[in-house]
Amino acid sequence: MIDSAELLGRSIDQIPTPALLVDLEVFESNLRRLAAFCQAHQVAWRPHTKAHKSPHIARLQLEAGACGITCAKLSEAELMAEHGIGDILIANQIVTPAKLLRLAQLQRRAKVMVAVDNIQAVPLLRDAAQRAHARIPLLIEVDIGMKRCGVQPGLEALELARSICQAPELILRGLMGYEGHVLTLRPPEAKSAACAQALNLLITTRDLLLSHGLPVETISAGGTGSYQLTATHPGITEIQAGGGIFMDAMYRQVFSVTDLDYALTILTTVTSRQSTHVVVDAGFKTMSAFHHPPQVLGREDLKLRYLSAEHGVFEIEAGPGPQIGELVQFVAGYSDSTTFLHDFFLGMRQGKVEQVWEILGRGKLY
């Protein structure tokens, strides 16, 4: 069995496929651009780590200027804290006593905020904090139009905020929202208007809480698909855009993100060749077509027919098509639904493997 560390220094044609490659020049450029954009607009950058699940990449984001990171899961946050990451937002709800106790205990290692969207969770949070002799910092998640999680803007948020502020074990840090429902809107003016409308629900809710003497330091929102709009919206204090370090075909083609470049590719080998199609050694267990299909890189003759578990089947649209053994590389369709399928990233520079980054958060679902 190949140990991933053995791959250091190898050229692209010596890498066992399929493999998940990061072009380090492009990655570093995306990282700098995201950090610089946030800095220029005086908004903090708390990138979501769901698209990489790697403590090493989290560290690179912090070094580039991120104020902390965002996670989806408690076990991801535990992993990141174990690797020395000190400021974490869990942008999902935690509602069971056993997990809340873990969350409270984790406060000894790191500042770990969590999203809350139900007043019934408040006594559970208090109880866990008491048992761990800790205080738990919270962001109230507000539904700003996506209709997934979150209390309603305005009075429902106010009621929850009051309940939190009555609990000495809890610290209300502010509000969180996700404008996921505006990402695909076109033309740009429509997207921009819808984004502003959604974010204003956070701002008016903030004002309501402030007018009642309740603290709202932090207003967190925004993924890569709207980061330029969200980071420049007055009152937003931090954005969660994470996947932009890799970029992908969905961000470019569906969400119209044009200022970042493709850093993430999947390297495959043609293993079977038929008269009309070829098969590569990467199916849906290697490169997801969910929510967007991977894009063939650097050649025009292949079109995705379908992905089965371990076969990627591509129509030969013109010419002879690739031979068996030939490498075919793909831009990730959606980085977030691709990277978590792998155990490691291979960081490439000048055609050679310079870095191997393990995806240690993979499988940390609980």
Add this chain to the structure above:
Amino acid sequence: MIDSAELLGRSIDQIPTPALLVDLEVFESNLRRLAAFCQAHQVAWRPHTKAHKSPHIARLQLEAGACGITCAKLSEAELMAEHGIGDILIANQIVTPAKLLRLAQLQRRAKVMVAVDNIQAVPLLRDAAQRAHARIPLLIEVDIGMKRCGVQPGLEALELARSICQAPELILRGLMGYEGHVLTLRPPEAKSAACAQALNLLITTRDLLLSHGLPVETISAGGTGSYQLTATHPGITEIQAGGGIFMDAMYRQVFSVTDLDYALTILTTVTSRQSTHVVVDAGFKTMSAFHHPPQVLGREDLKLRYLSAEHGVFEIEAGPGPQIGELVQFVAGYSDSTTFLHDFFLGMRQGKVEQVWEILGRGKLY
């Protein structure tokens, strides 16, 4: 961070969610039924391990009577061989010198057959075998109508067989085909006829090879979606049906497999509750809707709206719906696109965790 071994002995309400559960009574019954069916019809059972990727479960299959196992990837086969599995079919093509050398070297640890469907691969296979001082056993993959991999039945297979038999380093074991294109056909008579037609292409090709004095001991075919048809087809010597040990909603509802029971579920917790819907802590990174959605178990009031990465969003169709913190369990939509998302199975008996089986083959893509 929770170590999976800590979960032994816990009752279902003490398991951190989301979690992948196996009902051991049902699993063992499915295992016995598949093995007994094959035995009764004098066909060998070489279950595909793609739906579990666990050397422990492979061992249970061998103990139940399997003749060996099937893998998709060389690195999976290497893992299984390291764990003492001695008879493996890699039911995919391997075509690059570095991997072929690994395959040849692996013959020291286990008998590892591989599929071949291109005459250009023969000199590469020979070269690898020579370098490793090994012989490599092969099955010729024949396209029996699925139009994915495989040489054409008849003369193209004959030509490849001759080329293999001229190479002393290679051992032609027989033929392999996959009747994946017939699985969804209805009514049962249409499926049965199409399956027989597909499998007959293997049999006529076998007869052609035999008439030219070429050896064909093994004819391997068949997944869970057609296992009763394939195992009883005259001339088929072994079947690869693997996922049937778990069963899932797709096998039942789309492929009309009715004689096996649901053993595989996903345990989740409601983390957010809104007026029209609830959100559970399992999205597409935990339970895939590809190719078939997960099914709510034991309640009628919830309907899948969508899965995002870590949120499962369910419409409340009737009544008050579940509260936050409430457990909701799902039957896997498609076992093969679900299990590989997890690090371990929790084997449940009488409501308690009796077994923790690590999914060690997860990520073994290369």
